[in-house]
Amino acid sequence: MTQLLLIASIAGCRVALPAAAVESVVELDALIPVPRSPSHVAGLSALRSRVLTVIDTMRSLGLGETDCSDGIREAAVVEIDGHHYALIVDSVEDVVDALSEPTPVRAAMGEGWERASLGMVETDDGPLLLVDIAALVAGAPDEQRAA
Template identity: 70%
Template sequence: MNELLLVVRIAGQRVAIPAASIESVVELDTLIPVPRAAQHVAGLSALRSRVLTVICCRRSLGLEQLDQQNGILEAAVTEVDGHHYALIVDGVEDVLEAVSGPVPVRAAMSEGWDRVSSGMVETEEGALLLIDVAALVGGPDQVRQAA
């Protein structure tokens, strides 16, 4: 398997996102709040003349959000169902090559992590949890569809 993976930190955990699903990695400095939006929608931002819905990955996992007011936010930009999203992560670390396909996770995980997991993937730096971007964008109220 030669899939490239973007390695990011979410809630202090190193995880992998398929690099093919990421358009760019950006720093956001302005968020426009969206009244009545789902709890995991942090707001809206503009990037190269397009509007991005900004997703807080921590809140999507059902975790507490860090206080990030008045700061620069690191985000991975993706497209899901024709809409552009910026996924706020704690940090972007590296791009690695997968040396195996995803295998089922053999450990207990919280509901949020279980919902967004596509399995474990092996890299030259060890095993990482592979994240399903669409499930992360869908948020904690999304019901996972059986494969």
């Protein structure tokens, strides 16, 4: 069975997201701040009468903060446990087939990437890191305790 992958860029790195988990790719133009939320929550946005919790994937991975000052940001919309999230990404490239099952990464990637990694998958575009969407939404473990 072939798994479809959405190729996106986060913090300048090309990664793969399980395409079956992505409802749509959108451009967000307005973010409403959420006081006292974990720092990886960039804010709230609306899409077709639904409220989306917007996740700053860079901050979730501990790689700094996405600059949202220019207004429009590209995001992948996902649903987890009945809640809708928009994952801010640098860009979205394509949907491709996975040519292999995920295999363990045999290199140090940094704490955030290691927490969110499901392994490396082969594609026609070369190997890509398969990212765990739920780990991006959850953020770093220390933020989970503080929330």
